[in-house]
Amino acid sequence: YEPAEDTFLFMDALQEELPFLMEREPRTVLELGCGSGCVTAFLAQHLRGATFFASDINPHALQAARRVFDANKVEVELFQADLLSAWRPRGNIDVLLFNPPYVPTPKEEMTSSWIARSWAGGDRGREVVDRIFPSLQEHLSAGGCLYMVALDSNDPHDIASEMSARGFRTKVVKKRKAGIEFLLILKIWRRLQA
């Protein structure tokens, strides 16, 4: 399970976001669908003063992530879960990271295999990531932010308006051509009350 183009883009974006992140002094960082854990391992090496958590639905991914964390000498709390279903909605998350299954596919493909679960995103490639948006208000801390990977086909403007209605701003912090598509890293964070 080798890191791919989107993982590298994600890491590059987070590297560039480090000054922003360090200023916010996050205490809790959670990566959903962590896969092999490269993204969390990277951030854990650069961001001090936070506790890192990572989860995945796939037990093989968790074992791979554990090896990556050990090899990189970073401490990350691992658990197996379906997105935020087992996370207490108490504004506990300062930085939420998600490289979701974003490829538009027929619905059946989403559950066809463990590997398919990592990339098959159903209708508009949005069926998995859409599940975290409604509860983001309850999960992110006041200064919290979500970084996520998306394709142009996922309709990021639609994501931005959905999140705007919930009081969040959305920005494309990095963009890269990948074949005939564009890979995007979106940052979603609370609009500050005046």
Next chain:
Amino acid sequence: ANMILLTHNMMVSPMKEASKSVPLKIEAEEVQELEKEFNLDFLVNIIDRLDWAGFLEAAAILNQQGLPSSTEEIDKTNEESMRKLHHALMEVDVVTGALVCTETGRRFPIAGGIPNMLLNQDEL
């Protein structure tokens, strides 16, 4: 490593019938103590995020005594008590055991320090 009491405090039962505001109950079989870097700044800040009663209950199950009974009693200038808090919150790892949803009785097993919070098909 895993699962520390900080993580337990962040988690909740994923069962549909559960209220999302009740802590999971820890069943501990194999427990390890693993040293973690002491960071006073982190500790002071994380305290406000904790369900303190839930933390005390879980700490008691893991035989961690002598913790302040409320957050008001925490004296962050008392290094000894802050290190004790650090130890209980960050350094006691449940390697094997379970997290139990007290509202439904459902057990979520912990193996190799990793809690498995997935629901079965018939629970979805």
